[in-house]
Amino acid sequence: MPLDILPSVCPHDCPSACALEVERIDGNRIGHIRGARSQTYTHGVVCAKVARYAERQHHPERLTQPLRRTGDKGVGHAAFAPVSWGDALDEVADRLTRAAQRHGSESVWPYYYSGTMGLVQRDGINRLRHAMRYSREDLTICSMLTGTGWRAGIGVLRGVDGREIAKSDLIVVWGGNPVSTQVNVMTHVTIARRERGAKLVVVDPYRTASAEAADLHLAPLPGTDGALACAVMHVLFKEGYADRAYMARYADDPVGLEAHLATRDPAWAAAITGLPEDAIVDFARLYGCTRRSYIRVGYGFSRSRNGSAQLFAVTCLPTVTGAWQYEGGGALQSNHGLVALDRTLLEGLDVLDPSTRILDQSRIGPVLTGDCRDLGDGPPVAALFVQNTNPMVVAPESGLVRRGFARDDLFVCVHEQFMTETAAMADIVLPATTFLEHDDFYTAGAHTYLQMSRAVLPPYAECRSNHDVVRALARRLGADHPGFAMTPLELIDHTLRASRLPEVAEFPADGWLDCCPPFETDHFLDGFGHADKKFHFRPDWAGLGRDHALLPAFPDHVAVTDDGDPERPFRLVAAPSRSFLNTSFNNTPSGVAREGRPTALLHSAALSRLGLADGDRVRLGNAKGSVVVHARAFDGMQPRVVVVEGVWPDHAFEEGVGINLLTSADPGVPRGGAVFHDTSVWLRPA
Numbered sequence: 023m024p025l026d027i028l029p030s031v032c033p034h035d036c037p038s039a040c041a042l043e044v045e046r047i048d049g050n051r052i053g054h055i056r057g058a059r060s061q062t063y064t065h066g067v068v069c070a071k072v073a074r075y076a077e078r079q080h081h082p083e084r085l086t087q088p089l090r091r092t093g094d095k096g097v098g099h100a101a102f103a104p105v106s107w108g109d110a111l112d113e114v115a116d117r118l119t120r121a122a123q124r125h126g127s128e129s130v131w132p133y134y135y136s137g138t139m140g141l142v143q144r145d146g147i148n149r150l151r152h153a154m155r156y157s158r159e160d161l162t163i164c165s166m167l168t169g170t171g172w173r174a175g176i177g178v179l180r181g182v183d184g185r186e187i188a189k190s191d192l193i194v195v196w197g198g199n200p201v202s203t204q205v206n207v208m209t210h211v212t213i214a215r216r217e218r219g220a221k222l223v224v225v226d227p228y229r230t231a232s233a234e235a236a237d238l239h240l241a242p243l244p245g246t247d248g249a250l251a252c253a254v255m256h257v258l259f260k261e262g263y264a265d266r267a268y269m270a271r272y273a274d275d276p277v278g279l280e281a282h283l284a285t286r287d288p289a290w291a292a293a294i295t296g297l298p299e300d301a302i303v304d305f306a307r308l309y310g311c312t313r314r315s316y317i318r319v320g321y322g323f324s325r326s327r328n329g330s331a332q333l334f335a336v337t338c339l340p341t342v343t344g345a346w347q348y349e350g351g352g353a354l355q356s357n358h359g360l361v362a363l364d365r366t367l368l369e370g371l372d373v374l375d376p377s378t379r380i381l382d383q384s385r386i387g388p389v390l391t392g393d394c395r396d397l398g399d400g401p402p403v404a405a406l407f408v409q410n411t412n413p414m415v416v417a418p419e420s421g422l423v424r425r426g427f428a429r430d431d432l433f434v435c436v437h438e439q440f441m442t443e444t445a446a447m448a449d450i451v452l453p454a455t456t457f458l459e460h461d462d463f464y465t466a467g468a469h470t471y472l473q474m475s476r477a478v479l480p481p482y483a484e485c486r487s488n489h490d491v492v493r494a495l496a497r498r499l500g501a502d503h504p505g506f507a508m509t510p511l512e513l514i515d516h517t518l519r520a521s522r523l524p525e526v527a528e529f530p531a532d533g534w535l536d537c538c539p540p541f542e543t544d545h546f547l548d549g550f551g552h553a554d555k556k557f558h559f560r561p562d563w564a565g566l567g568r569d570h571a572l573l574p575a576f577p578d579h580v581a582v583t584d585d586g587d588p589e590r591p592f593r594l595v596a597a598p599s600r601s602f603l604n605t606s607f608n609n610t611p612s613g614v615a616r617e618g619r620p621t622a623l624l625h626s627a628a629l630s631r632l633g634l635a636d637g638d639r640v641r642l643g644n645a646k647g648s649v650v651v652h653a654r655a656f657d658g659m660q661p662r663v664v665v666v667e668g669v670w671p672d673h674a675f676e677e678g679v680g681i682n683l684l685t686s687a688d689p690g691v692p693r694g695g696a697v698f699h700d701t702s703v704w705l706r707p708a
């Protein structure tokens with residue numbers, strides 16, 4: 023059994039973008055996948071779901087050939103019949119053309135997200151979009167609220183090298199659960215604890231596996247992290263932990279900030295967050311007396327109507343103490359802005375017509391059901407071409423999404439690896455390659471490497487890559503752009519050259535190029551990203567988004583959340599599970615076995631008030647609908663909080679619709695963003 027070990031890069035929607043070593047067996051199958059040791063952020067570690075990727079790669083339910091729907095929407099495989107690639111692509115091109123002729127080109131909406139993070143395979147759909155003047159897509163579903171909040175103070179989307187966590191004396195994981203969702207953070211935390219005796223603090227509304235591992239866990243109510251951050255800063259100023267010399271040099275208005283925070287004391291924050299006043303003070307003192315303090319800023323607490331404001335408030339902490347200036351100090355949310363790539367060729371930016379409309383991907387439900395807040399005077403969406411995402415399940419307010427996809431007058435083509443809930447609603451389904459079957463390159467959120475990977479396996483069955491499908495459609499549609507004539511490697515090569523980076527032939531042989539800037543830049547000692555080079559305690563919210571009216575001048579608690587009422591007293595957090603990644607991996611046997619079934623974590627006080635016992639069925643609901651899950655007693659959170667982990671497939675729920683039936687498509691402020699953890703619900707025995 024000949025075995026090769028080949029380098030690759032994890033393409034999944036996860037900040038770690040791990041460098042991989044893939045066992046290839048007989049040239050056709052994979053065995054284990056390990057983390058590459060020579061890539062010093064991955065450090066030889068990957069998560070369990072990718073270590074056993076063979077389950078997904080060789081899953082018996084992989085799509086093998088193009089399909090045309092012959093039965094009802096939503097049924098799945100039984101409602102489809104095989105069709106040739108040529109006929110399938112001809113039909114898709116014909117239907118997109120007819121939609122454009124009837125309603126205008128903006129009635130076609132190419133819809134995608136991060137099922138792969140590879141820049142060639144993920145973003146080529148934009149080249150087709152721009153060449154055809156199809157509707158543009160506002161990418162709000164994951165990182166809009168974080169990116170806006172981060173840039174508010176810092177001005178540029180990068181932070182301190184994640185490897186410096188290992189050199190820190192205090193790591194604060196704020197709004198994330200890296201044990202489950204970003205295992206590499208814990209690698210570097212473990213080194214810091216072992217070698218420096220570092221402390222770990224986790225801020226999260228429930229006691230996650232990461233919180234279990236922490237020295238201190240703070241569990242504020244969802245949507246109140248901004249208040250906690252303000253009270254911490256109040257203590258930092260009051261008790262002499264603020265680095266006034268640092269702020270005088272590097273911040274815009276520290277005097278104004280201190281005056282503003284005078285009334286944001288721990289008692290004020292305790293009333294908002296539900297945390298004990300003492301716990302807030304203890305945390306503030308620990309943070310204040312530790313120079314090398316590193317905040318790993320997660321996504322969880324951004325998924326709220328006030329998420330950008332909350333995230334901004336947290337980024338102010340290392341500026342108040344001056345932690346940015348020390349090795350092992352500062353903060354990181356994402357490094358996707360670190361490498362300045364010229365994306366013209368990848369995305370066809372040179373043929374983009376800025377007058378084409380932009381539709382918010384998180385509001386696909388309202389968009390498809392004709393909400394005038396989204397469509398204005400424009401045409402309805404008459405045709406969807408979907409790659410790399412499963413909006414029927416992952417998008418908020420999924421009842422509306424379902425109604426939209428059910429429209430008889432909507433044509434849908436889905437290019438996918440599996441018969442997802444979205445594929446089951448399509449007219450044409452096309453089988454897609456996995457990352458192991460195509461070439462691509464990747465930036466990363468968590469580290470500083472630009473990484474390239476080559477195909478490890480030939481395409482499975484009749485699967486084709488996103489790039490191949492996009493260029494085949496472009497040919498049929500008459501879309502003109504030099505990028506359509508190139509191979510993925512040629513696209514990568516041209517993009518690297520245009521970005522003044524080492525071209526393909528000069529790229530490191532293992533595929534990872536460390537783009538970490540020098541210490542002064544990495545730590546913003548040569549200035550933050552704004553024109554005045556200062557950190558902004560007074561952000562220009564108006565410059566960041568049009569819905570800025572409710573955002574305050576300084577960091578604050580912004581009370582715009584769905585904070586419930588007597589009818590809906592519980593706060594629902596739809597958190598990620600360890601074994602799934604959005605809906606990727608929610609069909610692999612070992613992951614499903616580990617996760618069990620859709621489950622609501624309920625405080626024992628809530629359980630007894632409802633007359634329920636551990637394991638009983640409970641119905642969660644609000645005006646959008648209700649779902650039934652099993653309850654599990656769990657006291658690691660405030661009694662008002664309910665947690666349902668994992669984006670389970672719809673069929674795992676008794677009534678065939680998943681948890682996003684309850685979440686809202688309201689946009690976060692000021693620039694949009696999905697508010698998955700900002701939902702109030704009622705609970706009843708089922």
Ligand code: SF4
Pocket residue numbers: 032033034036037038039040068069070072073203204205206603
């Ligand atoms: S931790 Fe994230 S990037 Fe690394 S292998 Fe797992 S899913 Fe992929």
